[in-house]
Amino acid sequence: MAESALTVCIVGLGLMGGSLALALRSDASRSNVPAFRAKRILGVSRSAETLNAALAAGALDAGTTDLAAGVARADVIVLATPVRTILHLLPEVGRHARPGALVMDMGSSKAQICAAMADLPAGLEPVGSHPMCGKETAGFAAAEANLYRGRPFVLCPLQRTAPETLETARSLALAVGGRPMVVDPGMHDRAVAAISHLPYAAAATLVRAVDTSGDELAWALAASGFRDTTRVAASDVDMMLDTLLTNRVAVLDWLDAFSDQLAVLRAALADEDEAGLRGQLAAAQARRAGMRF
Amino acid sequence: MAESALTVCIVGLGLMGGSLALALRSDASRSNVPAFRAKRILGVSRSAETLNAALAAGALDAGTTDLAAGVARADVIVLATPVRTILHLLPEVGRHARPGALVMDMGSSKAQICAAMADLPAGLEPVGSHPMCGKETAGFAAAEANLYRGRPFVLCPLQRTAPETLETARSLALAVGGRPMVVDPGMHDRAVAAISHLPYAAAATLVRAVDTSGDELAWALAASGFRDTTRVAASDVDMMLDTLLTNRVAVLDWLDAFSDQLAVLRAALADEDEAGLRGQLAAAQARRAGMRF
Secondary structure (H helix, E strand, O other): OOOOOEEEEEEOOOHHHHHHHHHHHOHHHHHHOHHHOOEEEEEEOOOHHHHHHHHHOOOOOEEEOOHHHHHHOOOEEEEOOOHHHHHHHHHHHHHHOOOOOEEEEOOOOOHHHHHHHHOOOOOOEEEEEEEOOOOOOOOHHHOOOOOOOOOEEEEEEOOOOOHHHHHHHHHHHHHOOOEEEEOOHHHHHHHHHHHHHHHHHHHHHHHHHHHHHOOHHHHHHOOHHHHHHOHHHHOOHHHHHHHHHHOHHHHHHHHHHHHHHHHHHHHHHHOOOHHHHHHHHHHHHHHHHOOOO | OOOOOEEEEEEOOOHHHHHHHHHHHOHHHHHHOHHHOOEEEEEEOOOHHHHHHHHHOOOOOEEEOOHHHHHHOOOEEEEOOOHHHHHHHHHHHHHHOOOOOEEEEOOOOOHHHHHHHOOOOOOOEEEEEEEOOOOOOOOHHHOOOOOOOOOEEEEEEOOOOOHHHHHHHHHHHHHOOOEEEEOOHHHHHHHHHHHHHHHHHHHHHHHHHHHHHOOHHHHHHOOHHHHHHOHHHHOOHHHHHHHHHHOHHHHHHHHHHHHHHHHHHHHHHHOOOHHHHHHHHHHHHHHHHOOOO
16 A cells, blocks of 8 residues: 655755755665655755755755745655754744644754744644754765764654654654654753763864964874864854854853863862872763763 | 894883884884884883783784883883883883983873983983874773874984984884974973863863763763764873873963863853854864864
């Protein structure tokens, strides 16, 4: 028996949206989740060039630069743009999406997005979402079908979210190889501020500290430690600016916690307190060496 | 015509010393530098187990737990232990090394080591050295023949160092695939504080900040960004403790420069100064994206 084709509309075809399209088109997705076995993938981008690249890569069934036309035809809408663009697009999505459509997103902070989703017209079915993966390279050219594989895929249902809507969102996460996790938006934002937004701020600050010093020998000697510690500083600026500004309170709290710990380390080094310094470094070493990714 | 065999004695067979032995034994080393084409490699370790592992891996011609016996037979002595162990061993090396022996090291800071090398008996030929590579995994099990390939290999000649001694040190760097660079010890220490010791302090502090918060969700959501930004926090504690304590003044300076830049970023975020924040993030992005490793 033929299954009816679900139409998925992905708005924004950068690293995250492009990878979602490729993942949904992959053989793995065709076999593992019945709800997403037969689907049409529609791409929306401001850029005709990006649409052409995604079509040429076989990531889409069709593409359009017209948001209203795209979302009007979709069963599932996924907003895959920087957070403030998502906040800006949600009212327009609300005007054009058809009743019963699932509205998801891939934004890096969730509290403001979930609050805006709560204002969508009745009949639409929103679920905030955030797959925990990324790369420091942006754009469709960096997209890959395996980006979500094995990674936590956070789902933030709203009070209005029906159980069957959450189930469809979970199926989409599974279809791309992710590990769905239901999390409260505020707890999500505090946790990702710790393990994503703070490390980004630290990495950008490391680069700035060396750059503003004018020490050219430092750049010449930089090795794998500096490479990896600062990798995320090369992330897309628009995306990270939106992320920091929409998760400002949590990021400021973590910046303060980080500064406090840095001051403890500095004091131990300044005082040549070898036992104290060893204790801090050994605790970090044990925790980090025990992590599995 | 047979070449006379140069005897290289490597003291400490962890990641750095073990990799040096493997690199000197590799086919590449046999072919590219005449001075090191024929050589005997002697390993010194406190641990019989490590010596057996290195012998079993074919990294050594012979091994001993007796430092005096090992260095007494060597033309080239390479101290590959944490910095303060090098400082502790140098006088004993001075008592047992034979006249004319080249004394090198692989310590992560250079000013204190070069100062201690200056006190070696006349007749010994010291050159401070530091290859710019490493991993967060320690010990002979982590050693690899390609560790030095393509990496800067810093050489810090002393005032007493003869040109031909420096040439032999340069040949050793080339024999393992490194790129020899002659650098002043103080400039080296300031530069590596920026691109190695400060990033390590930041990485350890990131882990400590999250660890002491008790936010378990954060660990569950940690992805590739956190993994890479904190990778070096898993480095060997003894090595890094020695490195920070023997490069204390430069590290404290860089910690202060880092804290100053972090405060600038925090202020822009706290004030919702979007233009200011964007300027900082874009400058870091451009600099980091332009780096080649």
